[in-house]
Amino acid sequence: MEQFSDLTAAQTFTETENRMNAEQIIATLKTLVDDGKVLTDPSDLDTYGKDWTKIYPPKPMAIVFPKTTEQVQALVKFANEHQVALVPSGGRTGLSAGAVAANGEVVVAFDYMNQIIDFSASDRTVRCQAGVITEQLQNFAEENGLYYPVDFASAGSSQLGGNLSTNAGGIKVIRYGMSRDWVAGLKVVTGKGDILELNKDLEKNNTGYDLRHLFIGAEGTLGFITEATMKLSRKPDNLTVLVLGLNDLTNTMDVLQSFQKQIDLTAYEFFSHQAMQHVLAHGQVQAPFETEAPYYALLEFEATSDQVMDDAMALFEQCVENGWVLDGVISQSETQAQNLWQLRERISESIAPRTPYKNDISVVVSKVPPFLTEIDAVVTEHYPDFEIIWFGHIGDGNLHLNILKPEGMANEDFFEKCQQVNKWVFEIVERHQGSVSAEHGVGMTKKPYLQYTRSETEIAYLKGIKQVFDPKGIMNPGKLFD
């Protein structure tokens, strides 16, 4: 695959003076972390060298597990001295190959930096090591009567450091924003080996450039995030779900606008009729109502009083009167709400056996209908046998495009055609001033397409910043850009 040609950065290190051979490097690594915390078995190299993309064959030199920020710093200083490429590794749930080690790099895994260090009820903040699992943080918040609102499918295994390095979003962005919005402070080790305490957990602090926001979403190319102080929120009250059958794609916008004027939505998701058919065929989930609709919207909100429920019902009726909504159902209990969510949440697993080509793209909300229609048209024109499944976080403009492999088509043939689809999709993304990666990051898979969202001039500034924090290019080389 063409992406591989870009991945030679790690190999160029062998030309420098201070280089060590693999044996020497591994021996030194063992002096920098705790006993037994350097792995080199082939099965470990395979496990820790890849993420969920599984496109690039993993080939790390070793896996190290630091336990403290100081050990991370020692690793970075060593890497600088001897030009050793380092790849950060969290829960390895990434979908852009941002945490893949395919070129003899040393993987720095945060599995043993998984402690919740501090909690302040007054400040509603919790200080975590980078290896804390998303669900661990969610549960901790709940145990303390609070709420960590960033949530997504991989919450059970993704680590906080990885979430922040890709600025993960998920299903509640319309109300709660991205991971970025919940970071009060960060401790990082820069690519030069400096430990920085960024923002000191302050709510208000206007003392020069906010480096915290530079490390968030940097995919480990500027340094390692080792600790983060995360903000927590009030627990939402009586979350209620409304599923609507829509007459037309543009009605998603009409419905959104009507509801947002009166009710703070905590989620606004959508999925196509085809998507729902796959979920129903997969079993265990019922259709929300008998009426068939081309598209469905799922709205969630806090029904904090009867007034809110009355407002929601009045809005629903108005949407029906306007011809936007064909039918709908509202949850009357927590169980019903969870069941309705299944319609949206089970899409991915229901289509998984069909080897879907996946793409995570975004535009501003109002451009979703024409954007989706254009992509549909170009794919259908060229590949009429491709089944397109749309779903996603339409309330924030983030669509998940999934194309299913036709039965009987060879994988290789399908993947090759999908490369062509990529080009069409990203050209449409560029025309609509969208993003080639809404929430999965760039890593290696989106690297060849970065210029569809960021201009060449802008990319030159990104490289300038990289040079400031990681002048030797040891931090996750070959990711984001070359």
Add this chain to the structure above:
Amino acid sequence: MEQFSDLTAAQTFTETENRMNAEQIIATLKTLVDDGKVLTDPSDLDTYGKDWTKIYPPKPMAIVFPKTTEQVQALVKFANEHQVALVPSGGRTGLSAGAVAANGEVVVAFDYMNQIIDFSASDRTVRCQAGVITEQLQNFAEENGLYYPVDFASAGSSQLGGNLSTNAGGIKVIRYGMSRDWVAGLKVVTGKGDILELNKDLEKNNTGYDLRHLFIGAEGTLGFITEATMKLSRKPDNLTVLVLGLNDLTNTMDVLQSFQKQIDLTAYEFFSHQAMQHVLAHGQVQAPFETEAPYYALLEFEATSDQVMDDAMALFEQCVENGWVLDGVISQSETQAQNLWQLRERISESIAPRTPYKNDISVVVSKVPPFLTEIDAVVTEHYPDFEIIWFGHIGDGNLHLNILKPEGMANEDFFEKCQQVNKWVFEIVERHQGSVSAEHGVGMTKKPYLQYTRSETEIAYLKGIKQVFDPKGIMNPGKLFD
């Protein structure tokens, strides 16, 4: 004053090859902007060369008023070629001398880039030129049934570009965050003269380092913000104000924590008894109740239903039972709510005749009580005749420290003593890991104290970033750091 010694950056430009004399520079400026948009009259130089600090005598060479981003770009390219120092100028309401031109710089004023360019009801975004006045944006939002929630005393004259360059906060941060949180996209001209479209107004966009967040709060040292797409919110409903008399400073935390568990506060302010006495003496405002208390808290929330009001009353009663609250009053109408706000909002004007020494500092919320007590103690110990007035946004840890000049003390004598107070205050800020500038920025007044909040190592990275965007050092030299 010692700050002046740092301000020689602009003068070093005279050593370069390409330099022009003032006459040549002014002649060229006239070719780069519209007719009549270069001012050099002494009164204009005086007006546009200073902000609200009024410490540094203004001495700009000229004032230019671009009308387009392309004109700004032309100015920056010219400045690069001939080493001309540029100072951005918005509403000039700054309190850290970030927009002061005291060394023969060319002031670039955005007064004629004051158009609202675009509005999208579906996206709830509005595209503004940098010179749009805060209140103009607030009013525009209201006319369209929406809400721009960033609000502060200078909203009637501060410009959006300036707000973003200092990441202004104000009185609703506890609910709505800082200016930063409302920026969907930015158009900037970098110090090298490149026009960049940052983030393309997207809600989700994880394609490399977020340069948008680097320009926000940069005080014009990396380039000019020329346009911003701002997000808008649902209009708040039935805003209700509760003023409480507190038994003790630590009760501010108890009350905050109790209420936040159940109600989303839109503001949580506090002021001392002394502060209120000045407001009452100033006239037009009534005491909220007869009971005297050492501290007062002002809470605001949306009373969207009777349930919320019942919850608030129950919480109030619980706070009284716990001995935290001595007395309280709740607004029953919008007028009453506005009247209660006067108790907090009129503090600044009521103490203005007493030549207050002002400082805008922050710590994490839970550290407010010991932090304030320590500062009180050290000032009172050394200067028992100084009257200290405390108020501020205690819900986000941002305190406004005001010290009133004793009657009869000479201004100079007072200012000199305040320099000593500065040092004590910032040492206490550093010990509590706070910020020497919560929301006013660094500019020139806080520059000598930057290292109390940002480490020397961190400041070196800030300088590295500056070098990437403004290698010739033409953008607002002498501000933030040297």
